Amino acid sequence: MTAETFESRYRVSGMDCAGCGRKIDTAVRKLPGVEDVSVAVQTGALKVRHGGGLADEAVLQQLRNLGYDGEPVAPATGPGRPPAGPAEAAAEHAAGPWWWTRKARLTALCGLALLVAYGVGTVFPAVERYAFLAALAVGLIPVASRAVSAARYGTLFSIEMLMSIAAVGAVFIGAEEEAAAVVLLFLIGEMLEGVAAGRARRSIQGLAALVPKTARVEVDGVTTEVAADALEIGAVILVRPGDRVPADGEIIEGAGDLDEAPVTGESVPRRKVVGDAVFAGTINGGSVLRVRVTASASDNTIARVVRLVEEAQESKSPTERFIDRFSKVYTPGVLVFGALVAVAPPLLFGGAWNDWIYKGLAVLLIGCPCALVISTPAAIAAGLSAGARRGLLMKGGAVLETLGKITAIAFDKTGTLTAGKPIVTDVVGGARESAVLLSLAAALETGSSHPLAVAILARAKADRIAPPPATATRAIAGEGVEGEVAGEVAFLGSPQAAARRASISPSQDAAIAAFNAEGKTVAVLVVAGEVAGFLAMRDEPRPDAVSGLADLKARGIRTIMLTGDNRRTAEAVAAGLGIEPRAELLPQDKLVIVKGLQAEGLVVAKVGDGINDAPALAQADVGIAMGGGTDVALETADAAVLHGRVRDIPDMIALSQGVMGNIRQNITIALGLKAVFLVTTVLGVTGLWPAILADTGATVLVTANAMRLLRWTPSHKAP
Template identity: 70%
Template sequence: MSAVSSESRFRVSGMDCAACGNKVDTALRRLPGVEDVAVSVSAGTVRVRHGAGFDAAALVRQVGNLGYGAEPALNAAPSDTASRKAPHAGDHAGHSHGQAAEAGAQWCSGPKARLTAAAFAALLLAYGLGHLLPALERPLFLAALAVGLVPVAWRAVTAARFGTPFSIETLMTIAAIGAVLIGAEEEAATVVLLFLVGEMLEGVAAGRARASIQGLSTLLPKTARVEANGEVREVSAESLTLGAVILVRPGDRIPADGVVSEGAGEVDEAPVTGESVPKRKGVGDPVFAGTVNGGSVLRLRVTATAADNTIARIVRLVEEAQEAKSPTERFIDRFSKVYTPAVLVVGALVATVPPLVLDGGWEEWIYKGLAILLIGCPCALVISVPASVAAGLSAGARRGLLMKGGAVLESLGRITTVAFDKTGTLTVGRPVVTDIVAGSRSAPQVLSLAASLEQGSSHPLALAILARAKADRAPAPPSFDAHALPGEGVEGGVGGERVFLGSPEAAARRVELTQEQREAIEALNAEGKTVSVVVLAGAVAGFIALRDEARPDAKSALARLHADGLRTIMLTGDNARAAGAVAADLGLEARAGLLPQDKQRIVRDLQAQGLIVAKVGDGINDAPALAAADLGIAMGGGTDVALETADAAILHGRVQDIPDMIALSKRVMGNIRVNIALALGLKAVFLVTTIVGLTGLWPAILADTGATVLVTANAMRLLAWTPRSELGPRPVRG
């Protein structure tokens, strides 16, 4: 019997940059039974795929040997890889125990901060006592150097033992020891202190990026009010079970995903989806955990446990996305593995060639060679891409834009064509009354008669008529003997008279339609609308037109895509007349009457033309096309399908989120280019100034630390990204 691969996730504390992640990755791949490793520095997680012979305790020890802390995500049993998309029950539970505890600690009391403070105090003491006792100056600076260098050197040796000989700590150790050998111990101690300061600042920045997405967890209230057997009692929100009925008072945060079972009111979804306008919720409507009940008491039936609610899944999805490296990040990783040994070679050549060939001074050129090692530290370079990607993924997630990894985030900016589903994507997904045409009765009377017949019906057209009657405050007197006529409509008594509501064809069998009425109905049909005729007392009382209308933001969103040079096309299974009407109104191409396999074929045809295609749909009936597209974007309200199937998902049903997501991708890629330019540009400048003798050891490491801080700070700017749709229309330039 062959072993089945399984997957486990662990929380790892102390990783502050991509170099840390690479060391952990390399060390864990050496463990027996480990098949694959995915490390997310920004999320503080490690996902391991493993088979027979894997020992979780050995993994924790291996990570501990590198100087980091590790623990399994609580209750997260390894899952079969075949069911990878299934929610991991323990992922969210472990969140607060491990990583959140680390994030909650004050950075100034962490081990790196304590080591930095000790090195600073030792260096300050060496300067002070050395000035008073010149004879002890060299031993004092050697002691100050040892305070900071010994832990760094130990990490270098440990990393080398577990597969990473060319680490940043190795470069630092060689440079510091070399400086001592040529009598520059004062500079060596200063360099080590600056290195520790840089590491500490990296830790602060990494903690901020980590907290930006984990902060979503704080949106959940700790308790919930459960209603059972006529009593209301307060329980822990984590203990809520499926089907439980909870009571949410006005102003309270909703403690769990659920469906409204009683009550109606406004719910503020901004904390979860970024939707700025509160949404009206009534019986049967879904609600998200962490959102705020606005104005009235709601009773909800719980539909997801604490470990699998919307917020838990968002956090888990973003963490897993951060574990999936983008193409640029993978390239930088490969480059850094060659780059660091190359720096050692260049440093050695600079130190030896001029004295041997050009008759230069050994001490001068060894000093310059050591400075080259410090300039070459790849800290800023290796953090330049993952910091930007992590910040971009977090910024998007906090606004309901979910992308599964850096590769997706990068690819979005290269899209040239967007193919949309119609129903539920470009349109609201349900019919609404668009026209009420008077006949023998006035328009309000026509609406009242239709609403009277439709009371109690759950048909989509009936619900649309009832919703319009409620909005217009049209009276709907009770009907009697109302019954459906299969294939025709509904008939019943209203106010002592027989009323029929149904299709124009069925109405024509009961009363003669005038030429003018036939033409009006035909015109409405041409606009993709469904017409229901009201017949009363042997005459046409009037008729009502209904259509699945475009979303309010669809036209402006498509205009933005067109302005950015993207092609848009609608792929729908609806009839050509309805599809054409919506497409004409929105200004995009349309292909109608399509089966799922037809949509997939059209996506393939577009790709064959050299276009990079994103397919936007509901994640269910568009599955083949979503899979075939270069990028599949699911449009849904936090459902399993929306969060687990496509490459990206948007939590609220706004078409505007598509151009926003593409804009975020371009913003992130621009940020990455700036970061790489900063990291390499500063190194190039200081390489030249060091060779010509203008700068030495401590300016070299200061340049690397400065570049790391600049790159990280630039990436963190993405956390404040705001979609253009939230900024309002751009001013018109005169």
């Protein structure tokens, strides 16, 4: 019998770089009963999987041993136990402003001590060395303490260890002043890393603040203000103009334009009417709405987006995994190389010991891997956050990286390339005028939920046509609907069924055939034994489908439309979109097509609604769900687009390519600066100060470069 597994989550403060994450991962894994550890530096999250019996205090004490603070954000979860709630999953460990953090205070104290040392050394030259030793101790003791703790709990080659070795070595060769300055620069760099990491963390967690704290619940006509996180599914809430919607729900009364930009990135407010879904955090710009709550606070759209992005940041991309493996070899290699620089020239070539030891210590500082290690996760985190804030959700760095390599995309037709709802495109009168024809057809379809009936009723409403009452209506299987309207017997159905009730002229036959060739469904109305006219209906392409597909083609990406519809309909829709059609497909056929594309050497994305064609979505290199924030859209596929636009797919690919370009820039900055300063140090041009600047400066530069991605926006305006 398999032992039960539990999962505990913690929020960690002071964890600002990938090196911090590795130290925590290594130390927590040493605790008894721990099976797996996942650290998300960008969100400050720690997830521990264990067999039960692991006390929170043991984990928190291990964090304190390393110099970090933490707190549990959810009880251990396992089979039959609930997952972390929304506020717990999104809430950030309480902290003051950045200038009052522990790192900022230590940096300020070290800077003050160094200024005092300069002053004392100027006034009393005889004690200058001791003054700088004291200033060095202020900054070095906490750093060395963290180095020893990290080594004790499994991480020997930490940045703090390299820093401590370099500073102590500098003292032995009489460079106390420079050692103190280098420690200060190191602390400044760490502080700046913390500021940048905090900014990235807040960019996604700030979404949670969009949901109002209170909601107006209506019961029997009486409105009461309650906490938004206490809302129950099925409750009716009142949303006034200008208010933010406090929960996911469905409009049961009222209509208005809702600003969904905070959730989906959609810049144009969307018109919502009775029956439409609304998202928590969106802004009601119209009249008063009554909304029935459809999701708890722990499962509203924003809570799920925050949770999804946090979990995604725990998933490393191939590039990030490579950099991690490289750094494990790189850091010991730097130590060996630094030692060789320090001792080989004096031993082999008679070089001055002090000079070469100084250069060896500088090499240690140059070789610190922080900038290199943070170069990838910082960009991935910023990219995931930027996408999520615009309704583009990707489950981890691997998905984000793969999207930029896509060479073929297979789209479902219905609900993906098309709106998923047929509309009346043509009303052709015969024996009756088109307005009368539409009113009679609407009369017969009143009360029906069939998609074609809904389309006819919607067209009548849009044309402000009130259908007359119909009596004795009945559905005739495989044919249509029949009833009595204004004293006349009327039938609405397929051309074949209509032909058995009335004579269809050759010109009408030709018109029907033309509509069928365009992929439209035709319903013929027969009244009192003669053809009154007919209506053509089709599930029309989304407004942005043509431009979105054109963008993909311009990027050299092959596009294919997969559908179970008949070949004639598929070819008609595909011709208008400029896409390659594959028709009359079963779900297993779509899977075979995806496999075939992969066999051709293509990197394939499959785009669908997240419900049907699950095998094809799973087989594709990236499965993308189109949806409006539903559970399926957020949880089934590798990626999801909240507002369901075809235009979002090239945007997602552009974001991926932008992130990968940013990563390449970061790696170039990190390694380029190190290479330059390594050469100048060995040649004796630069020393310890520039060496630490090469490390902390590069770390700050790559972090700042990654943060530029938070301002990413699509290169087009939404239609």
